[in-house]
Amino acid sequence: MDAVKPVRETDIAIVGAGILGLSHAYAAALRGLRVTVFERTGTPTGASIRNFGQVLVTGQPPGPMLALAKASRAIWQHWASQAGFFAREAGCLLFARTDCEVAVIDEFVETRAQSGGYDVARLDQAALGALYDGRFAHHRAALHGREDMQVFSREALPAIIAYLRDRLGVEFVFDTLVRHVDDGYLDTTAGACRAAHIVVCSGHDYLTLLSDALAEIGPRVCRLQMLRVRPTREIALRHALLTGLSCLHYGAFSDLPSARALLDDVRRTAPELLDAGIHLLASPAPDGSVIIGDSHDYNSDPMPFNDERVDRHLLDLAERLFDEPLAVVQRWQGVYGSRARHERPFSVLKASRGVTGVWMHTGVGMSVGPGLGESVMAEIVEHRMRSAA
Numbered sequence: 001m002d003a004v005k006p007v008r009e010t011d012i013a014i015v016g017a018g019i020l021g022l023s024h025a026y027a028a029a030l031r032g033l034r035v036t037v038f039e040r041t042g043t044p045t046g047a048s049i050r051n052f053g054q055v056l057v058t059g060q061p062p063g064p065m066l067a068l069a070k071a072s073r074a075i076w077q078h079w080a081s082q083a084g085f086f087a088r089e090a091g092c093l094l095f096a097r098t099d100c101e102v103a104v105i106d107e108f109v110e111t112r113a114q115s116g117g118y119d120v121a122r123l124d125q126a127a128l129g130a131l132y133d134g135r136f137a138h139h140r141a142a143l144h145g146r147e148d149m150q151v152f153s154r155e156a157l158p159a160i161i162a163y164l165r166d167r168l169g170v171e172f173v174f175d176t177l178v179r180h181v182d183d184g185y186l187d188t189t190a191g192a193c194r195a196a197h198i199v200v201c202s203g204h205d206y207l208t209l210l211s212d213a214l215a216e217i218g219p220r221v222c223r224l225q226m227l228r229v230r231p232t233r234e235i236a237l238r239h240a241l242l243t244g245l246s247c248l249h250y251g252a253f254s255d256l257p258s259a260r261a262l263l264d265d266v267r268r269t270a271p272e273l274l275d276a277g278i279h280l281l282a283s284p285a286p287d288g289s290v291i292i293g294d295s296h297d298y299n300s301d302p303m304p305f306n307d308e309r310v311d312r313h314l315l316d317l318a319e320r321l322f323d324e325p326l327a328v329v330q331r332w333q334g335v336y337g338s339r340a341r342h343e344r345p346f347s348v349l350k351a352s353r354g355v356t357g358v359w360m361h362t363g364v365g366m367s368v369g370p371g372l373g374e375s376v377m378a379e380i381v382e383h384r385m386r387s388a389a
Contacts, residue, residue: 006191010036010171012377013186013195015178015209018048019365020201020358022160023373026075029168031381036171036195037164038178038188044157046203047336047365050226052283052291053153054240056367058092058145061251062116065345065364071371076149079370083163085156086286090238092148093123093131094246095139095321100262101244105143107258108247118252119146132235138323150240152286153366181209183354197380200357204302204337213351214359217339222363223302224334225310226293228285229318229326237284243321245279249294273317276310280317289329292318294363302335336363348376356380 012028014021017039028035055076057069080087096102109122123142128134136142164170173190180187181198200209206219247253248263266274273279277296284290295310297303311331319326339347339361346368349357358376360369 008193016201019369027377055149057147059250068368068371075370083159085159092240094143094242103258228330241282
């Protein structure tokens with residue numbers, strides 16, 4: 001007869017060791033709480049390690065999302081220094097090649113950048129000629145987002161886990177499925193756990209936990225085709241790179257009048273890019289290669305079949321960006337949770353007494369996740385204190 005597994009006890013139990021789960025664990029541990037994180041796999045394998053590693057402040061719309069991104073940036077800086085992983089802080093460069101793209105940059109710099117408190121600079125062709133030996137001088141202008149950061153997610157997340165475990169005393173229980181949560185109780189494949197509060201950060205798994213609450217927000221899954229490439233000429237890339245197409249994707253730009261004109265131009269000249277939800281991102285990896293993407297395919301499940309035409313579009317855009325052929329080193333699928341209605345970038349649901357669910361509905365979890373974890377955990381702790389008073 002199998003021995004009965006002892007019941008774990010903790011203050012805060014967190015389901016999921018992706019960036020949202022780790023952010024909540026960090027915020028709870030800083031408050032002196034006992035924290036236990038449950039992760040179904042042996043190491044994070046979801047959205048948080050499949051991405052570009054961009055901590056993008058410049059792209060966030062003014063208001064709460066920009067504030068969360070700025071708060072997250074400070075946390076990322078602390079994590080990098082304490083956990084010992086490398087973070088680039090040179091910012092991002094958003095390149096413009098067409099009249100419409102230049103117009104978006106100019107409108108943003110002249111209006112929203114000033115009123116919204118964005119730390120940016122406009123670079124003309126002369127300034128581009130002085131960057132990277134003129135490699136990007138074939139563009140007409142660029143926006144330098146000076147607050148943006150970039151990390152290599154595959155190295156950063158394991159380093160954060162080690163930091164939380166070894167320095168802050170967070171307990172991690174890997175290879176463990178949480179089958180059910182209720183007020184103060186988790187049923188897991190590693191035994192039962194009692195917690196004063198449970199935070200579910202289960203990414204795009206919409207069925208295992210809190211499925212009724214999730215069904216009300218119409219969850220979907222976004223699948224992205226991703227590539228790692230190597231330029232023909234070696235380049236010590238210090239910036240994350242975007243192009244004018246990104247102005248159609250990020251809320252800092254997408255509602256500007258000039259962005260609407262850009263959308264019309266792309267519809268006329270390259271509708272296939274809109275059909276596949278393509279805009280180009282390029283992030284340097286530590287070995288000199290570059291991670292490129294970004295396509296968007298929304299469905300109820302992340303289908304495993306890539307479309308070679310999408311990869312070809314991404315490669316064509318990247319080769320125009322770098323002005324040279326690129327060799328593909330690796331291909332994979334990115335994935336993140338989305339929702340049928342896009343009015344909210346994330347959801348924080350009080351599923352029951354003592355259980356909170358937190359889900360991102362866009363691909364900016366790396367950019368705002370740490371700040372969101374701090375905000376949610378502050379509210380949870382404040383509520384506990386009010387209840388105890």
